[in-house]
Amino acid sequence: MHKPLLTTDFLDRARRHYADEEAVLAVDGTRYTYAELGERADRFSAALQARGIEKGDRVAVLDPNTHYHLEAAYGAMQVGAVHTPLNYRLTPDDFSYMLSDAGVDAIYADAEYAANVEAIRDEVPTETFLTNDADAVEGDWESFDAALDDADPDAYERPEMDEDEVITINYTSGTTGDPKGVCRTHRAETLHAYLISIHQEITDDDVYLWTLPMFHVNGWGHIYAITGAGARHVCTRGVDVAETFDRIRGEDISYFCAAPTVLNMLGDHHAEHGGATTGDNDVRVATAGAAPPEATIRTVEEEFGWELKHVYGATETGPLITTSDAKRHFDEGADDRFAVKKTQGIGYLGTEVRVVDEDGEDVAADGETIGEIVVRGNQVMDRYWNKPEATEEAFSERLEGYYHMGDLAVVDEDGFVSIQDRKKDIIISGGENISSIELEDTLFEHDVVSDVAVIPAPDERWGETPKAFVVPESGDPDDAGATPEELKAFVRDRVADYKTPGEVEFVAELPTTATGKIQKYELREREWDEEDRMVGEG
Structure with missing residues (x-):
């Protein structure tokens, strides 16, 4: 039998079996059952169709982790529209x-961020603009709640949908050029949600805390998996460490996701303020973005009493494709587990993860020979939106038919993958991707900059942060014509704040090859000399 795999199935199942159970705790304290969440999604579906939205149209969501994001996402998908979540930390030009x-x-768009869309609304094809607080936003914006009140939840018509149709577009920060829209089908989203349900052990009695942004590949698929399981969503408007501990204790949180940066922030807060680290439920936490240092794992597991699950992936791959949660490879409670948990681990079920050389051949499984990680799996993207050449390159550069992760790694005799460096110059700061190319192009606009290279540098708080090496027009690092702070301010005025280099260093020259290509590896090697690896693992 073949039954289409559709993203709408997750909310349908929760409404059918958990209608009277709590689905969502909103940031304002309102609690919604699955019946209520479902009705609000239905009303949004009807409101969209009343405004001319049809199957295949794109509906963007610009929102921190509130119940509105869940309602807008499911409301859009129920009419076959393509859910397009946006990173609320970006600039008007990005939008x-x-x-x-x-x-x-x-x-x-959430009212706090709608101004960044209002600033460019005349430049975009978008015609319908909704927000949670229309009175707080300048311009012609409709109230989301008023639109729901006016809509008949029984009025919308759900079109016939196919599992191979694109249902989400997630924009990812590339290493060169403009961001790319990652197209994901019903089938890919569904199977990824199944996989995290298994590997993250999601069940209907879970209480999930939304610290991970929902816009990150649909919250790593948790908008589907948590909903489909009939578990509880506890919403937040971002990470506040004191609030996180309050929620864990007060709402008996059992599961959440956090980049190593967030785990370190929690550790620092607890060291200063103390207090209980759990409610009535045991806590497990998934982390990704960069491998957590051993000290972080020790804090999480030995001081907090939580179970840490280290996972790995990319926007293009669902995102998650590997896990180091392989308990038969270490003794629970023994120190040898740290060496395993720091690795990116082994492939998810149904996921083929390989490390290959430049000829596409598997490297030796000796834990020393470096190659690039490539992957095949049902959770991998369909294509890049309107970028066929980039799609072809991503699936064929070294090995035909595999998505190329751009990460250089080794693999051991048991198949555990460990990243050693990045093939492309992406910087992962606090879980956010930052393009070194974008920062270099911005710095080149300043009159005093003759040449520049931006690399990731270790940072205690963010894991890694951009650092710019600048050759001034004067050629004299001691008389550059501007200060590092002036250059940082110059960049900050032109890109999202979190992308601003943490440090600018003037140098007389940059290391180059015989053909003049800048050797960023030498700069990274110098900056990470005291670290275990050069991938922002701190």
Whole structure:
């Protein structure tokens, strides 16, 4: 038998079996059952169709982790529209590009961030603008709640959908050029949600805390998996460490996701303030973005009493494709588990993860020979939106038919993958991707900059942060014509704040090859000399 795998199935199942159970704790304290969440999604579906939204149209969501994001996502998908979540930390220019590139027809934006869309609304094809607080936003914005009140939840018509149709577009920060829209089908989203349900051990009695942004590949698939299981969503508006501990204790949180940076912030807060680290439930936490240092794992597991699950992936791959949660490979409670948990681990079920050389051949499984990670799996993206050449390259550069992760790694005799460096110059700061190319292009606009290279540098708080090596026009690092702070301010005025280099160093020259290509590896090697690896693992 073949039954289409559709993202709408997750909310349908929760409504059918958990209608009267709590589904969502909103940030304002309102609690919604699955019946209520489902009705609000239905009303949004009807509101979208009343505004001319049809199957295949793109509906963007610009929202921190609130119940509105869940309602807008499911409401859009129920009419076959393509859910297009946006990173709320970006700039108006970023939004102008993404809304235009995807041809977004409607957008829901949280009132705190709607001004960044209002600033460019005349530049984009979007015609429907909704927000949670229309009075707080300048311009012609509709109230989300008023639109729901006016809509008949029984009025919308759910179109016939196929599992191979694109249902989400997730924009990812590339290492070169403009961001790319990652197209994901119903089938890919569904199977990824199944996989995390298994590997993250998600069940209906879980209480999930939303510290991970929902816009990150649909919250690593948790908008589906938690909903489909009939578990509880506890919403937040971002990470506040004191609030996180309060929620864990007060709502009996059993599971959440956090980058190593967030785990370190929690550790620092607890060291200063103390207090209980759990409620009535045991806690497990998934981390990704960069491998957690051993000290972080010790804090999480030995001081907090939580179980840490280290996972790995990319926007293009679902995102998650590996896990180091392989208990038969270490003794629970013994120190040897840290060496395993720091690795990216082994492939998820149904996921083929390989490390290959430049000829596409598997490297020796000796834990020393470096190659690039490539992957095949049902959770991998369909394509990049309107970028066929980039799609072809991503699936064929070394080995035909595999998505190329761009990470250089080794693999041991048991198949555990450990990243050693990055093939491309992406910087992962606090779980956010930052393009070194974007920062270099921005710095080149300053009159005093003759040449520049941006690399990831270790940072205690963020894991890694951008550092710029600048050759001044004067040629004299001691008389550059501007200060490092002036250059940082110059960049900050032109890109999202979190992308600003943490340090600018003036140098007389940059290391180059015989053909003049800058050897960033030498700069990274110098900056990470005291670290275990050069991938922001701190």
